[in-house]
Amino acid sequence: MTDTPETKSFDKAQDRPFEPVIIGFTCNWCSYRAADMAGTARMKYAPNVRLTRLMCSGRLDPTFVFKAFAGGADAVLVSGCHPGDCHYVNQNYKAMRRYHLMKRVLVQMGIEPGRLKLLWASASEGAIFAREINEFVEQVRALGPLNWNANGSQIADHVLLSVVNGQPSEAEVKA
Amino acid sequence: MSKPKFAMYWAASCGGCEIAVLNIHEKILDVDANFDVVFWPVAMDAKYKDVEAMEDGSITLCLFNGGMRNDENEHIAKLMRKKSKILVAFGSCACEGCIPGLGNFSTVDQLIDTAFTTLTTDNPQNLRPQTSYAAPEGELHIPTLNPMLKTLDQVVDVDYYMPGCPPESHQITAVVELVIAALQGKAELPPKGATIGAGLSTVCDECTRKRNVKLIKEFGRIQMIHADPELCLLEQGIPCNGLATRSGCDARCPSVGAQCIGCYGPAEGVVDYGARLIAAFASVIDSDKPEEIDRILDGLVDPAGQFYRFNLAGSLLRGGKSAHQSNDS
Numbered sequence: 001m002t003d004t005p006e007t008k009s010f011d012k013a014q015d016r017p018f019e020p021v022i023i024g025f026t027c028n029w030c031s032y033r034a035a036d037m038a039g040t041a042r043m044k045y046a047p048n049v050r051l052t053r054l055m056c057s058g059r060l061d062p063t064f065v066f067k068a069f070a071g072g073a074d075a076v077l078v079s080g081c082h083p084g085d086c087h088y089v090n091q092n093y094k095a096m097r098r099y100h101l102m103k104r105v106l107v108q109m110g111i112e113p114g115r116l117k118l119l120w121a122s123a124s125e126g127a128i129f130a131r132e133i134n135e136f137v138e139q140v141r142a143l144g145p146l147n148w149n150a151n152g153s154q155i156a157d158h159v160l161l162s163v164v165n166g167q168p169s170e171a172e173v174k175a
Numbered sequence: 176m177s178k179p180k181f182a183m184y185w186a187a188s189c190g191g192c193e194i195a196v197l198n199i200h201e202k203i204l205d206v207d208a209n210f211d212v213v214f215w216p217v218a219m220d221a222k223y224k225d226v227e228a229m230e231d232g233s234i235t236l237c238l239f240n241g242g243m244r245n246d247e248n249e250h251i252a253k254l255m256r257k258k259s260k261i262l263v264a265f266g267s268c269a270c271e272g273c274i275p276g277l278g279n280f281s282t283v284d285q286l287i288d289t290a291f292t293t294l295t296t297d298n299p300q301n302l303r304p305q306t307s308y309a310a311p312e313g314e315l316h317i318p319t320l321n322p323m324l325k326t327l328d329q330v331v332d333v334d335y336y337m338p339g340c341p342p343e344s345h346q347i348t349a350v351v352e353l354v355i356a357a358l359q360g361k362a363e364l365p366p367k368g369a370t371i372g373a374g375l376s377t378v379c380d381e382c383t384r385k386r387n388v389k390l391i392k393e394f395g396r397i398q399m400i401h402a403d404p405e406l407c408l409l410e411q412g413i414p415c416n417g418l419a420t421r422s423g424c425d426a427r428c429p430s431v432g433a434q435c436i437g438c439y440g441p442a443e444g445v446v447d448y449g450a451r452l453i454a455a456f457a458s459v460i461d462s463d464k465p466e467e468i469d470r471i472l473d474g475l476v477d478p479a480g481q482f483y484r485f486n487l488a489g490s491l492l493r494g495g496k497s498a499h500q501s502n503d504s
Contacts, residue, residue, distance in 0.1 A: 061450065061451075061454055062447075062449075062450035062451075062453040062454050063446050063447045063450040063451065063454075063491070065450070066447050066449075066450050066490070066491040066492055067446070067447070067491055069491075069492060070491040070492050070493070083463065090463070093463040094457065094458055096463075096465065096468070097457035097458070097460050097462075097468050098453060098454060098457040098458075100457070100465065100468050100469060100472060101453050101456060101457045101472055101475075101478060102453055102457075104472060104475075104478045104479075105449065105453060105478045105479045105482060108280070108477075108478065108479035108480075108495070109280075109479060109492055109494075109495045109496060110495040110496025110497055110499075111496060146496075148492070148496075148499060
């Protein structure tokens with residue numbers, strides 16, 4: 001794939017090769033630990049995901065997801081404990097239901113379903129977490145930039161710059 | 176002593192807000208007794224040039240309803256801002272876009288095609304509106320549509336927000352009385368940016384229907400369900416937006432058996448109205464299995480329309496991708 005203005009891997013709005021910006025939400029007990037595990041084990045994965053730790057995936061207010069897209073994110077990752085493993089009994093099911101409903105609304109807004117991902121990862125699944133993120137980044141790269149022209153494109157610039165300048169991402173800092 | 180000046184303007188709106196103001200009955204005489212009505216296109220003849228000739232800040236109170244659909248709307252919004260001391264975003268359209276804001280799911284071309292080519296339109300010459308036309312007498316202009324409808328505060332600074340589609344008459348009365356009292360030095364106006372003429376809580380808080388545990392196995396449209404007259408509508412699977420909607424209407428719709436559709440806008444502290452409803456609706460679905468969740472969600476035929484009927488232009492995403500992309504070019 002070549003990074004020319006004619007391809008999807010080129011970000012015309014930013015006039016540079018496209019690096020997806022993905023905002024990720026992890027739960028404190030499983031999926032954040034999985035990311036931690038990937039870091040401690042020095043697994044390398046794409047630096048495009050910025051993780052935000054919530055106490056539980058059930059804490060995920062859909063407002064966070066909409067804000068991420070409105071602020072310039074190309075995709076959003078929601079991750080939590082496997083079904084049945086939730087630290088708070090069953091709140092990850094709530095996250096799952098919100099994910100399904102959010103996806104329907106986003107599709108009506110014209111945002112491709114591939115830009116929102118739900119990932120279950122236990123604390124020991126660092127390798128799975130890293131692999132899934134790599135796959136997700138490639139999937140979003142194929143979709144191209146979202147370039148949502150709404151309030152707060154400065155958020156996008158700020159996060160994009162860290163990719164372009166090669167500043168270490170959270171994943172690399174851990175490693 | 177001359178009376179303080181009052182203005183009311185309609186941008187992209189239906190005119191219901193004006194009716195609501197007239198609906199305050201004999202209180203309208205108080206408006207007349209206390210204010211000099213200088214500009215109100217729906218009620219009296221006035222020209223834009225008359226307003227332009229007024230001194231800046233000379234209008235004490237301007238109730239501005241309607242969204243910013245075209246450049247004329249924006250021009251008058253900026254004009255009224257300059258001429259008014261207190262500019263109120265009056266009604267759902269000015270506050271959050273309302274029904275005209277649903278146009279943000281489509282591009283301007285799609286909107287015009289729908290208006291000029293669909294079955295209900297007789298247009299054999301396939302005409303389209305032109306924004307300028309060279310007539311023998313000179314160049315004629317009509318307003319140009321914006322790629323997306325904007326709310327009033329996306330264009331100018333707004334002092335107060337008064338939600339509702341339209342605002343309830345008793346709330347308008349209360350606001351008019353408050354402004355009059357403030358002018359006489361008997362009351363203080365709320366801080367700038369406040370929502371006036373509405374409550375701080377939700378429609379559910381004002382609703383008198385009985386509430387138990389909400390566990391929904393099936394959503395249905397209200398006309399398909401023989402609803403219990405006393406029980407919470409959402410518990411019966413009727414998508415009612417009361418949970419995220421601002422109070423102030425005395426829960427008029429649910430009290431007569433119709434679901435809340437959200438015309439009073441987001442409740443205090445809600446950033447994105449639709450997102451809040453997604454959180455709430457998803458929470459009450461009684462299933463942990465993805466396939467079953469999908470089946471239950473199929474009962475919500477138009478989720479984006481359900482959650483953003485009044486709030487699309489004022490939401491975080493402001494509209495659909497196609498409208499955003501045409502906004503870029």
